[in-house]
Amino acid sequence: MTESHSLSISVVMPAYNAEHLLPRVLPPLIRMLDAGEVSEVLVVDDQSSDGTADLARKMGATVMSTPVNGGPGAARNLAAEQAKGDILWFVDSDVIAHDDGPEHIRHAMSEDNVAAVFGSYDDAPDGQSWFSRYKNLLHRYYHQRAKRDARTFWAGCGAIRRDVFHEVGGFDIKTYEVPSIEDIELGYRIVETGRRIVVEPRLQGKHLKVWTMRNSLRTDIFCRALPWSRLMISREGLTDDLNTSTMERLRAGLAGLLFLSVLALPFWTGLWPLTLLLVALAFIANLDLARTMATHGGLWFAVKCILYHQFYYVYSASVYVWCLFEYHVLGHKQKLHVTRN
Template identity: 85%
Template sequence: MTQDQTLSISVVMPAYKAEHLLHRVLPPLIGMLETGEVSEVLVVDDQSPDGTADLARKMGAKVMTTPVNGGPGAARNLAAEHAVGEVLWFVDSDVIAWPDGPEHIRNAMSEDNVAAVFGSYDDAPDGQAWFSRYKNLLHRYHHQRANRDARTFWAGCGAIRADVFREVGGFDIKTYEVPSIEDIELGYRIAETGRRIIVEPRLQGKHLKVWTMRNSLSTDIFCRALPWARLMISREGLTDGLNTSGAERVRAGLAGLLFLSVLALLIQPNWWPAPLLLLGLAFLANRDLLREMATHGGVWFAVKCLLYHQFYYIYSASVYVWCLFEYHVLGQKQKLHVRRN
């Protein structure tokens, strides 16, 4: 495989109230621009009330402004209309891209029939509270272990051939008015054209977002699980990739049985061995994740992550079951729209 050094790359960064982040996320990208590794760095200001646009311009980026606040999908679509690069490299405004990103993008695009590539977060997220580290490391864990060929896309640090992006119509900002799974849905449309999307674990960036349980629950349920479940059910059902693989479904089932066994203790306290056995099985089934978390935070950190992870499985699986019910029983077969409040 020979890397195409002539393949031009436009970096696209949607930004809203990102002034406090730009001094960290833009310098690596501007450095790539100065060395010719990328053709341009486009920052699309989504009507920020702060100094995002002015600071990005001063730091050397080309700045565009959306006509109205429309979310990152609309910002990316606007940039794609004007980008000069053959490849659009999407980098979120809270992600510090690693300097070897262009190399991995060009290598990926040199493979046969590849239209898009995405990577993962690195193993040193900014938020140091245990829950924030768990969320970011969990995202990395799934992307690092994913099948090389995917049917979805991730816009946090991912690249698409510009002509393919325009051919399939870009991000669907009518269905997804708020940031949710518009990148996943875009991946489905790319895959339907017969082109490849690959996961490149070496294409990485540091995530600066600090997660809390509150914002995680809201995001996981309303911006991820609900719309993604509805999309899968309406398209092709569960796929064997990322966090929807067959093994993940087994682990979710174990978590559900564990929860039911704990509830059963209220009726039959002498059944206490059952939850202990199921907890042991859950830890065994998640041993790779347990080992990954322990590597980055020690044993107690890993135990806390695994216990919370059982709760994650329960509410994620419950959402999917609910979506099956509303699709097949209630007949709500077009309930995909994600509206602004």
């Protein structure tokens, strides 16, 4: 038996008021436990006000509770202290892990110097509104096309060797008091040790979160773009991968020009040919994404996704530019903390 096949896996699921989700997310993991594919399923109740802990225990999981509500990072750190497995497999409480997850984790860990692996959402998210499908499919799109070696980590469905997790100090719950980019920052520290993080497209889970434009904007800007921009600027700058790749930056620049031309139209109506040209160029530049969206929702779905995606580029890039100004001009170099309101 190879070393990778002998590695034991502890599933870690942070859960807060997840009673309504557990009947869907726990059964696949309990089946893995019964089949011996994982050593334990740890559900960490983060001071829920519903019956999360009792239901998880009845369904066969090992349950522990955080002393105070500290967010998923604190819950994962607590589980890691007591986990028995060689590998910590983090699965969010709104993700249904696919049955072949342990196989893909062990296969990835068999590669040279790999300390962590993460996957993606599957192509059948739960939320059926066009916007919710767009958000979940977009996440999948980037992860499915990512480079094999990553510089970040994703804790929605990702695994880390337990000894490496402890070596680097786990999730930074002092800087990131609320869920944001604590997994991305953890990935930075793992890579700094000289070890590898790989993206395994076959490691998948179904996302049950239903997105709205309102909760998406808040999450994208305040929990992702702002803290991630500040982290990149303070560490190593933009990375050429996922949604910060060189091509993504060029697409963001094109979206910015399109946005400016639309703002100028009321004052300079003769600009409309340029605006139409920029719209066409935006669709051409995002043709692969448009095809992906069309495959899952038809032509009109793809059109709506690509048009909104231009807005996504504009506000994400604007946040990064603001953070550059904040860091280099205003001299605010220590604004990494994400605190509770």
